Amino acid sequence: MGVRRRSGGFVLKVNPILCDGFGHCHELAPELVQVDEWGYPIIRSEPTALSDLASYESARYAVRGCPRQALRIERISDDARSARR
């Protein structure tokens, strides 16, 4: 049994049709989600490394805590991350 390395990254995605704009996700994952002047989320488009466990946990809290189920986590492979740079 060895240590599994977490490679790749993730981004949070919001469905703007479902989002109610109360900004609860910002409270749950402030390092990943900012809000605009109306309370709608502005989410970092730059992938966050999966090895950043604190941010990944925050993203999972935000997804679980979204009252409209408007958020999801999209995994990004290392290859796709490299291509984005």
Ligand code: SF4
């Ligand atoms: S918690 Fe969900 S519904 Fe509320 S602002 Fe964030 S994405 Fe939109």
